[in-house]
Amino acid sequence: MKSLKENFKNAHILIIGSGIIGKFNALELSELGYKITIIDPDQHKNSSNAALGLLMGNMYQKRKGRSWDLRKQSIELWPQWLNFLRKLNNELYIAKPLIQLTNNEETFKKLEKFINENNDHDLKILDKESIIIKNINKAFQTRNIKGMISFKDGRINAISLLETLNTYLKNKKVDFLKDEIIKIRKFNKQWIAISKTKKEIKSDVIILCNSLNTIDLIDNVSHNIKLKPVLGQAIEICINDDEIDLLSLPKQFNINGKNIIPLSKNKLIIGSTDEYSTKPEENIFEKLTNFIDKKPNWLEKGIITKRWSGIRSRPEGEAAPIMKTLEDGLIVCTGFYKNGILLAPACSKWVAKVIKNYLS
Numbered sequence: 001m002k003s004l005k006e007n008f009k010n011a012h013i014l015i016i017g018s019g020i021i022g023k024f025n026a027l028e029l030s031e032l033g034y035k036i037t038i039i040d041p042d043q044h045k046n047s048s049n050a051a052l053g054l055l056m057g058n059m060y061q062k063r064k065g066r067s068w069d070l071r072k073q074s075i076e077l078w079p080q081w082l083n084f085l086r087k088l089n090n091e092l093y094i095a096k097p098l099i100q101l102t103n104n105e106e107t108f109k110k111l112e113k114f115i116n117e118n119n120d121h122d123l124k125i126l127d128k129e130s131i132i133i134k135n136i137n138k139a140f141q142t143r144n145i146k147g148m149i150s151f152k153d154g155r156i157n158a159i160s161l162l163e164t165l166n167t168y169l170k171n172k173k174v175d176f177l178k179d180e181i182i183k184i185r186k187f188n189k190q191w192i193a194i195s196k197t198k199k200e201i202k203s204d205v206i207i208l209c210n211s212l213n214t215i216d217l218i219d220n221v222s223h224n225i226k227l228k229p230v231l232g233q234a235i236e237i238c239i240n241d242d243e244i245d246l247l248s249l250p251k252q253f254n255i256n257g258k259n260i261i262p263l264s265k266n267k268l269i270i271g272s273t274d275e276y277s278t279k280p281e282e283n284i285f286e287k288l289t290n291f292i293d294k295k296p297n298w299l300e301k302g303i304i305t306k307r308w309s310g311i312r313s314r315p316e317g318e319a320a321p322i323m324k325t326l327e328d329g330l331i332v333c334t335g336f337y338k339n340g341i342l343l344a345p346a347c348s349k350w351v352a353k354v355i356k357n358y359l360s
Contacts (some may be wrong), residue, residue: 011035011359014193014201016181016217017209018043020051020158021333023165024344025207027081028352030172037201038169039193040210041180047211048340050232050310052259052271053158054252055342058122059100059150061114067319070346075152077345088171089164096154099126099253101136101147103292111148122152135248141296145255155252155261158341177201181210184217184330191329205329205355211313214322214334223326226316227335229278234271235288236263236306241298258291267305273312273338280309312337323347325354 011034015022018040026036040046055078057071078094085092102108115123126133126147137145169176179195184206186192193201208214212227220226239246246262253260261269270288281287284307289299315322315335321343322335333351336343 011204011355012037012202013205013207013355014039014191014203015207015209016040016193017046017211017213017334018176019046019048019209019211020162020165020340020344021048021336021347022207022209023162023169024348025209025333025351026169026174027165028348029355030169030174032352032356034355036169036172037175037177037203039177039179039181039195039201041178041196043176043178047232047310047312048158048162050234050308051158051341052234052261052269053156053161053341054098054254054259055094055153055156056098056100056150056254056339057342058120058152059098059148061110063118065319070321070343071339073346073349074343077349081345085161085164085168088167089160092156092160092164094154094156095251097149097151097250098153098155099132099147099149099250101126101133101145101253101255103142103144103146103256105144108146115148122150124149124151132250136250136253139244139246139249139296140255140292140299141294142292145292156341161341181217186327186329189329204359205331207331207333207351209333211334212311214313214332218326218330218332223324225322225324225332227313227322228276228316230273230312230314230337231275231277231280231309232271232273232312232338233275233280233284233288233309234259234269234307235284235304236267236269237289237299237302238305239266239268239298239302241266241301244296244298256291258288278311280307312340321347323350325358329358331355 013034015038018038057075181193183194191203191206245265246268249262259271313335314337320335320337324332
């Protein structure tokens, strides 16, 4: 019988999907010595390229169950992986803190209750007397925005992260194939993936990280996995108002579900993931800027200088994400909805454990 070390050395793992989850799985598994191939028809068009990189882990209000366990583990793992990846990109970091705001009194009361019940020193209420809240209320020309601040959560530059992972995987000689898998089957304890260009790729393990397309490659009658599309959208807005300095605002914050990232004195990003659709609506400016009762004048007159979107997948009938072994050597790791970047470390750790147990 082959030793575990020999199995590691000889095993070939095919990862279908090159988003943040596919790349993080490749990162974790290549560190263990496996031979890795990633296949994707166009890695520059997957949903990870539309991510804003907000890591909302510690402020997650449900402090029990699998969702919280995955968040908690990822919060602990992210600093370790950042130290590792900074060897390739010393500008990669998590900008902290992260702020969640609302002008709804009932929602604010829930935030207060959550913080009071958990006694977490890294979470604080921001009421109307806070200098942060005063600056935000002044900028948005309102009086009733309040919320909470998390000193553990923040934002990582998603594009920089993906580029750094690409550099690392290239150095580890991970194979990238620009093709689309249309069928998979098992033969003599190996998996055979057939591509659109009629290539046959043999592997010991297949990991499905290809979002909505996952269900096209499995027997859905047996496995009953259902995914629905969720559209993530973002716009970059330039303002022309000398009285407003956007850099007086926090580096990243959320108001009533809309993520806001000031880039310069007169430029900011607003993004959201909340539409069960596959095509952006024409009135994207109205949709993404309509998060308080009345827009301030500077925002009303803002000009879109860039817009982008990405399709994510959300499971139907079960919790996100889907992490399952469907058959020996066939793993599904998809359906992350809003939290792919946040949960990537914990999920790749789970995948590695499953594969080590299978090949031992």
